[in-house]
Amino acid sequence: MRIAIIGSGYVGLVSGACFADFGHAVTAVDNDPAKIAMLLRGEMPIYEPGLGDLVASNVRAGRLSFTTDLASAVSAAEVVLIAVGTPSRRGDGHADLSYVYGAAREIAGALQGHTVVVTKSTVPVGTGDEVERIIREARPDADVSVASNPEFLREGAAIVDFKRPDRIVLGIEDDRARAVMQELYRPLYLNQAPILWTSRRTAELTKYAANAFLATKITFINEIADLCEKVGADVQQVARGIGLDNRIGSKFLHAGPGYGGSCFPKDTMALIKTGQDHGASVRIVETVAAVNDQRKRSMAKKVLAACGGSLRGKTVAVLGLTFKPNTDDMRDAPSLSLIAALKDAGARVRAYDPEGMEVARRMLDDVIFASDAYDCADGADALVIVTEWDAFRALDMSRLKSLLKAAVLVDLRNIYPREEAARHGFVHVGIGRTA
Numbered sequence: 001m002r003i004a005i006i007g008s009g010y011v012g013l014v015s016g017a018c019f020a021d022f023g024h025a026v027t028a029v030d031n032d033p034a035k036i037a038m039l040l041r042g043e044m045p046i047y048e049p050g051l052g053d054l055v056a057s058n059v060r061a062g063r064l065s066f067t068t069d070l071a072s073a074v075s076a077a078e079v080v081l082i083a084v085g086t087p088s089r090r091g092d093g094h095a096d097l098s099y100v101y102g103a104a105r106e107i108a109g110a111l112q113g114h115t116v117v118v119t120k121s122t123v124p125v126g127t128g129d130e131v132e133r134i135i136r137e138a139r140p141d142a143d144v145s146v147a148s149n150p151e152f153l154r155e156g157a158a159i160v161d162f163k164r165p166d167r168i169v170l171g172i173e174d175d176r177a178r179a180v181m182q183e184l185y186r187p188l189y190l191n192q193a194p195i196l197w198t199s200r201r202t203a204e205l206t207k208y209a210a211n212a213f214l215a216t217k218i219t220f221i222n223e224i225a226d227l228c229e230k231v232g233a234d235v236q237q238v239a240r241g242i243g244l245d246n247r248i249g250s251k252f253l254h255a256g257p258g259y260g261g262s263c264f265p266k267d268t269m270a271l272i273k274t275g276q277d278h279g280a281s282v283r284i285v286e287t288v289a290a291v292n293d294q295r296k297r298s299m300a301k302k303v304l305a306a307c308g309g310s311l312r313g314k315t316v317a318v319l320g321l322t323f324k325p326n327t328d329d330m331r332d333a334p335s336l337s338l339i340a341a342l343k344d345a346g347a348r349v350r351a352y353d354p355e356g357m358e359v360a361r362r363m364l365d366d367v368i369f370a371s372d373a374y375d376c377a378d379g380a381d382a383l384v385i386v387t388e389w390d391a392f393r394a395l396d397m398s399r400l401k402s403l404l405k406a407a408v409l410v411d412l413r414n415i416y417p418r419e420e421a422a423r424h425g426f427v428h429v430g431i432g433r434t435a
């Protein structure tokens with residue numbers, strides 16, 4: 001099957017490489033010549049474990065190619081996937097659909113033969129209808145079906161998530177689209193991945209509902225963590241105690257500094273706007289978004305308290321800048337709010353991240369960037385773990401203690417048992433634990 005993917009960002013690139021690996025012939029398109037030039041040189045524009053090798057082997061096999069020429073990719077394709085960005089629109093929080101609609105217009109001009117145009121980007125309900133309207137208006141003669149196929153992959157585990165999905169959601173409005181989408185996903189279909197056939201609008205809403213539910217789960221356990229601290233309970237045991245109930249499930253119950261990333265903050269906001277526009281406010285999600293924003297800022301108070309109530313003139317070492325491990329993505333990362341609040345409180349900040357340094361240097365002023373965790377701790381008054389990179393899970397505590405000015409560990413991901421930190425003479429502040 002011949003596929004064109006419009007947009008070679010996270011979703012486009014990972015999906016393109018995986019579809020090629022299934023045996024399809026994939027052309028990945030991007031309107032950024034620098035990005036396409038990088039990909040043609042075999043360099044990855046993002047950090048994602050395993051992606052470089054997967055791309056290289058499929059390019060070698062002749063199944064994956066890159067181009068800026070949308071028209072030729074689309075005219076040769078049976079399926080065109082739109083995987084461009086849908087950032088928050090400045091000012092009002094709605095999803096900005098200008099890239100999706102721009103892509104639809106360009107695609108329309110190049111369509112040849114029956115083609116299924118699929119939105120893979122996360123798009124609000126009704127976007128598929130508008131994509132279809134744009135295409136039909138521009139090309140009344142085009143033989144086109146428009147489908148929705150939201151992508152649920154996580155950064156850092158993107159290839160595994162794509163190849164072994166919990167489910168595939170396919171929103172279609174006609175039988176021809178169904179046959180083509182079935183063929184597209186045949187390798188996964190044979191693997192017995194559950195496929196949910198829905199209407200286009202239902203598929204679009206399913207993606208937002210999934211992300212909003214996960215954001216709610218995290219925010220719920222974060223608030224329970226705060227309560228644990230007040231009443232002397234342990235949030236990790238509470239999470240296990242509730243998670244073993246199959247109706248709740250144990251995943252996404254790790255209390256921490258609040259969720260960040262490219263999806264949850266913008267998608268919860270877009271869902272809130274959709275609800276408000278349709279007179280059906282999703283109040284629970286409105287609260288989740290507000291509580292999470294406040295939480296990210298309030299993490300600095302923990303550091304302040306651990307440092308005796310003042311940060312003026314003190315140095316804080318921050319370990320982990322990306323919004324989660326195994327990515328170089330810093331979008332809406334808790335570290336950004338924390339560092340801003342630490343600086344407002346008069347602290348100097350040293351920081352280190354295993355993969356995010358290049359991005360961090362572009363985003364953060366007035367921060368001293370260290371070469372590793374120990375260099376980061378050198379001379380600091382407190383060490384704060386913000387992102388749970390594996391490289392931070394077995395640090396040499398004695399060495400850290402000898403480097404730090406004060407043995408204070410603020411562990412916002414609960415990766416060190418309190419007893420272990422205490423054994424090495426650290427004052428340890430975690431999340432939702434007092435004993």
Ligand code: UDX
Binds near residue numbers: 154155254259264
């Ligand atoms: C998420 C969804 O998981 C994915 O299905 C969707 O396609 C895109 O959005 P991603 O943003 O890559 O994926 O990361 P994820 O692993 O879900 O983590 C999101 C945020 O929640 C991170 O900041 C993470 O630290 C936080 N989180 C996650 C918690 O604080 N606690 C948890 O238990 C789980």
